[in-house]
Amino acid sequence: KAGVTQTPRYLIKTRGQQVTLSCSPISGHRSVSWYQQTPGQGLQFLFEYFSETQRNKGNFPGRFSGRQFSNSRSEMNVSTLELGDSALYLCASSLGLAYNEQFFGPGTRLTVL
Amino acid sequence: GNSVTQMEGPVTLSEEAFLTINCTYTATGYPSLFWYVQYPGEGLQLLLKATKADDKGSNKGFEATYRKETTSFHLEKGSVQVSDSAVYFCALSMTTDSWGKLQFGAGTQVVVTP
Numbered sequence: 001k002a003g004v005t006q007t008p009r010y011l012i013k014t015r016g017q018q019v020t021l022s023c024s025p026i027s028g029h030r031s032v033s034w035y036q037q038t039p040g041q042g043l044q045f046l047f048e049y050f051s052e053t054q055r056n057k058g059n060f061p062g063r064f065s066g067r068q069f070s071n072s073r074s075e076m077n078v079s080t081l082e083l084g085d086s087a088l089y090l091c092a093s094s095l096g097l098a099y100n101e102q103f104f105g106p107g108t109r110l111t112v113l
Numbered sequence: 114g115n116s117v118t119q120m121e122g123p124v125t126l127s128e129e130a131f132l133t134i135n136c137t138y139t140a141t142g143y144p145s146l147f148w149y150v151q152y153p154g155e156g157l158q159l160l161l162k163a164t165k166a167d168d169k170g171s172n173k174g175f176e177a178t179y180r181k182e183t184t185s186f187h188l189e190k191g192s193v194q195v196s197d198s199a200v201y202f203c204a205l206s207m208t209t210d211s212w213g214k215l216q217f218g219a220g221t222q223v224v225v226t227p
Contacts, residue, residue: 050213056214090156099208102159
């Protein structure tokens with residue numbers, strides 16, 4: 001079956017702009033988690049959505065937001081971009097129950113100039 | 114809070130050498146533990162997992178045992194190949210209320226030379 005897909009794969013923005021990233025989970029998966037990966041901070045959890053509700057949230061400012069649609073596809077939005085937001089953004093999907101494996105997408109590489 | 118600490122890299126070894134990557138954790142409660150691998154330009158792939166103390170996870174020749182007494186989950190492989198060159202991440206997740214939240218270590222780059 002098809003894996004987790006993320007669009008776009010690469011994105012270049014300038015400071016102050018906003019950006020929306022998309023994640024399509026594996027068919028049947030109801031949970032989508034988002035992570036930010038940078039050389040300095042490593043992999044950090046942003047938030048998790050399950051059945052259209054935010055179930056967990058990491059320690060990121062309010063500029064970072066997300067949502068999930070009824071088909072489980074998820075988007076994350078970053079407003080007022082800063083240089084430090086340059087990162088690889090990964091999403092992962094799972095069935096959403098305890099002990100279910102998270103499957104990761106290839107990521108979206110965001111560069112903020 | 115919960116956290117994961119893993120040995121810094123890069124770890125450079127020759128083909129067929131023995132690989133160990135140390136991972137220790139701090140957690141309130143009983144986490145599940147994971148090793149993920151990331152190849153260049155790709156997302157993360159689950160390598161193995163263990164959900165309770167003394168469980169041993171294994172896959173593709175890699176093994177790790179959940180040691181509650183030492184709060185460790187060290188990754189081992191007896192004979193590495195060039196294709197094992199990647200970044201390896203140790204991670205934990207709490208079953209109770211935040212299963213969808215993985216907390217990762219800093220990652221260890223492994224370079225295997227022919």
